[in-house]
Amino acid sequence: xxxxxxxxxxxxxxxxxxxxxxxxxxxxxxxxxxxxxxxxxxxxxxxxxxxxxxxxxxxxxxxxxxxxxxxxxxxxxxxxxxxxxxxxxxxxxxxxxxxxxxxxxxxxxxxxxxxxxxxxxxxxxxxxxxxxxxxxxxxxxxxxxxxxxxxxxxxxxxxxxxxxxxxxxxxxxxxxxxxxxxxxxxxxxxxxxxxxxxxxxxxxxxxxxxxxxxxxxxxxxxxxxxxxxxxxxxxxxxxxxxxxxxxxxxxxxxxxxxxxxxxxxxxxxxxxxxxxxxxxxxxxxxxxxxxxxxxxxxxxxxxxxxxxxxxxxxxxxxxxxxxxxxxxxxxxxxxxxxxxxxxxxxxxxxxxxxxxxxxxxxxxxxxxxxxxxxxxxxxxxxxxxxxxxxxxxxxxxxxxxxxxxxxxxxxxxxxxxxxxxxxxxxxxxxxxxxxxxxxxxxxxxxxxxxxxxxxxxxxxxxxxxxxxxxxxxxxxxxxxxxxxxxxxxxxxxxxxxxxxxxxxxxxxxxxxxxxxx
Amino acid sequence: xxxxxxxxxxxxxxxxxxxxxxxxxxxxxxxxxxxxxxxxxxxxxxxxxxxxxxxxxxxxxxxxxxxxxxxxxxxxxxxxxxxxxxxxxxxxxxxxxxxxxxxxxxxxxxxxxxxxxxxxxxxxxxxxxxxxxxxx
Numbered sequence: 001x002x003x004x005x006x007x008x009x010x011x012x013x014x015x016x017x018x019x020x021x022x023x024x025x026x027x028x029x030x031x032x033x034x035x036x037x038x039x040x041x042x043x044x045x046x047x048x049x050x051x052x053x054x055x056x057x058x059x060x061x062x063x064x065x066x067x068x069x070x071x072x073x074x075x076x077x078x079x080x081x082x083x084x085x086x087x088x089x090x091x092x093x094x095x096x097x098x099x100x101x102x103x104x105x106x107x108x109x110x111x112x113x114x115x116x117x118x119x120x121x122x123x124x125x126x127x128x129x130x131x132x133x134x135x136x137x138x139x140x141x142x143x144x145x146x147x148x149x150x151x152x153x154x155x156x157x158x159x160x161x162x163x164x165x166x167x168x169x170x171x172x173x174x175x176x177x178x179x180x181x182x183x184x185x186x187x188x189x190x191x192x193x194x195x196x197x198x199x200x201x202x203x204x205x206x207x208x209x210x211x212x213x214x215x216x217x218x219x220x221x222x223x224x225x226x227x228x229x230x231x232x233x234x235x236x237x238x239x240x241x242x243x244x245x246x247x248x249x250x251x252x253x254x255x256x257x258x259x260x261x262x263x264x265x266x267x268x269x270x271x272x273x274x275x276x277x278x279x280x281x282x283x284x285x286x287x288x289x290x291x292x293x294x295x296x297x298x299x300x301x302x303x304x305x306x307x308x309x310x311x312x313x314x315x316x317x318x319x320x321x322x323x324x325x326x327x328x329x330x331x332x333x334x335x336x337x338x339x340x341x342x343x344x345x346x347x348x349x350x351x352x353x354x355x356x357x358x359x360x361x362x363x364x365x366x367x368x369x370x371x372x373x374x375x376x377x378x379x380x381x382x383x384x385x386x387x388x389x390x391x392x393x394x395x396x397x398x399x400x401x402x403x404x405x406x407x408x409x410x411x412x413x414x415x416x417x418x419x420x421x422x423x424x425x426x427x428x429x430x431x432x433x434x435x436x437x438x439x440x441x442x443x444x445x446x447x448x449x450x451x452x453x454x455x456x457x458x459x460x461x462x463x464x465x466x467x468x469x470x471x472x473x474x475x476x477x478x479x480x481x482x483x484x485x486x487x488x489x490x491x492x493x494x495x496x497x498x499x500x501x502x503x504x505x506x507x508x509x510x511x512x513x514x515x516x517x
Numbered sequence: 518x519x520x521x522x523x524x525x526x527x528x529x530x531x532x533x534x535x536x537x538x539x540x541x542x543x544x545x546x547x548x549x550x551x552x553x554x555x556x557x558x559x560x561x562x563x564x565x566x567x568x569x570x571x572x573x574x575x576x577x578x579x580x581x582x583x584x585x586x587x588x589x590x591x592x593x594x595x596x597x598x599x600x601x602x603x604x605x606x607x608x609x610x611x612x613x614x615x616x617x618x619x620x621x622x623x624x625x626x627x628x629x630x631x632x633x634x635x636x637x638x639x640x641x642x643x644x645x646x647x648x649x650x651x652x653x
Contacts, residue, residue, distance in 0.1 A: 280619070281616065281619065281620055281621045282621060283620055283621060283622065283623070329620055330622075330623075331590075331622075332590060332591050332617075332618075332622070333591070333617050333618035333619070333620035333622055334618075334620065335618050365618035365619045365620055366618055368591075368618075369592070369618075370592060370645070403619065403620075405619075434619055
């Protein structure tokens with residue numbers, strides 16, 4: 001006897017109801033607005049036909065406030081596994097058409113189950129956030145649900161890459177789940193992320209502010225530094241997530257997807273020499289250097305709009321995945337300040353947990369001077385860079401392009417901070433401080449006693465500069481690996497990474513270090 | 518509408534203030550003959566300005582100074598102003614050079630316009646946010 005057709009029919013009916021989500025009207029309304037449904041987002045993200053769903057028939061169990069007879073298909077979130085470039089990825093997509101995508105007990109359980117599965121199976125997680133917030137009818141069950149999601153976000157941190165996409169509202173406590181993940185991608189329109197909205201701000205502080213000023217992708221990308229990528233729309237956000245995965249391992253015990261070439265090309269790139277201005281005061285656009293350094297100029301810049309005086313992102317150099325951290329002298333003279341230190345340090349730590357070699361391009365005149373910087377805690381923030389580099393055990397290759405001054409040089413991974421190989425261009429200036437400042441301290445009396453103090457100061461500064469404004473003083477003390485032409489950089493960095501890729505470095509066992517936060 | 522300049526932590530902001538009960542104010546001087554009627558709106562005047570003030574203040578921290586103002590992105594010494602008063606500039610044209618931290622930082626026009634005034638001289642020390650020049 002075959003299975004009863006009624007049972008099959010019942011299953012089919014139940015599936016239909018679940019797939020209908022919040023109903024045909026709501027889905028049509030969404031379409032009119034040019035938005036994808038929660039399910040369409042997952043379909044667009046994964047390779048066709050690879051999605052395996054968890055908890056399609058899940059329902060809420062709330063009997064209060066008129067919810068007893070209400071059905072929320074899937075409880076407002078679709079969860080499951082699908083494939084991206086042949087690798088499994090766990091994903092959840094909140095469904096705004098189902099009760100506003102609000103999070104209740106079952107909704108939270110589905111996300112938690114998915115996160116636990118991803119941890120066990122060692123696969124990355126993508127969360128597509130589009131939710132009105134907590135399902136208030138469920139009271140503290142909803143609050144507890146958020147807590148359980150946060151807890152698992154933290155357990156997974158450093159085990160598997162976690163990416164959040166904000167493609168709708170993400171307000172109040174809900175914003176902290178994305179904040180605990182590695183990368184946040186937000187759509188330019190139809191997405192808001194904030195803790196307290198304009199009305200609450202107005203009521204409690206009297207300040208008038210628009211949603212765009214505090215909650216838009218533009219505000220978070222350039223001002224708050226809360227997000228990493230701005231997407232044109234949902235499709236673009238999913239594309240960015242896939243692009244990001246192309247550089248990342250599935251988990252912390254795997255290597256990133258290197259595609260090593262059979263041989264390493266040491267062919268010089270004469271164009272690189274032309275990028276270096278003759279005048280040391282003329283800024284060099286480090287993005288142009290990166291563009292020539294990496295394969296096909298393919299550089300995925302992270303936090304492009306925030307703290308532009310440092311540039312971070314992923315690329316491949318002769319097939320090997322690298323994380324690049326570079327000073328940008330064209331912005332704020334390439335100084336390290338509070339924001340750029342935070343940005344750099346977080347990126348370094350991401351690379352380290354996921355076994356991504358770090359290439360550092362140095363052109364740093366120092367830490368940013370200023371009252372706001374000192375009072376804002378540049379000591380604490382700058383220390384993050386020092387801590388992150390010293391604590392990183394992945395291959396660390398440093399290129400000193402031009403200025404490498406004082407503590408800021410150490411904070412850009414000098415050999416002392418654990419760089420495995422350090423190359424300097426002939427334009428490198430490696431010194432504890434600038435010549436003008438140094439002679440004022442060193443020769444205070446001599447300058448004061450001189451017949452023409454200004455002239456004396458200039459002479460002494462020139463002498464100091466002659467000695468230190470070159471890589472050869474440091475090279476002479478074997479503090480760097482070699483001095484190379486800019487044109488040799490790509491070949492040399494490729495070889496340096498290959499030579500260092502099998503690096504093993506053990507540290508004293510401990511729970512974790514205490515990075516200054 | 519009233520145009521005011523507000524200085525917050527050394528940064529000058531130009532804000533437009535709309536006085537909502539302006540109607541009663543402008544109406545006030547009209548009945549010249551009856552003094553008691555005129556005095557009432559006068560008394561209400563301070564109320565209207567103080568009511569307008571909180572509207573103006575939150576507008577300031579948006580970060581923008583007056584429209585057309587080009588400010589220094591960091592503290593340093595002005596090396597040169599690279600345009601002249603009256604000159605038309607394209608968006609992205611280099612308009613000034615500030616030296617800080619052993620490096621020249623070029624300042625570019627955020628939009629196309631005509632240089633209306635230059636507020637600084639080469640050699641001047643400038644702060645972050647100092648208005649260097651204005652575009653009309």
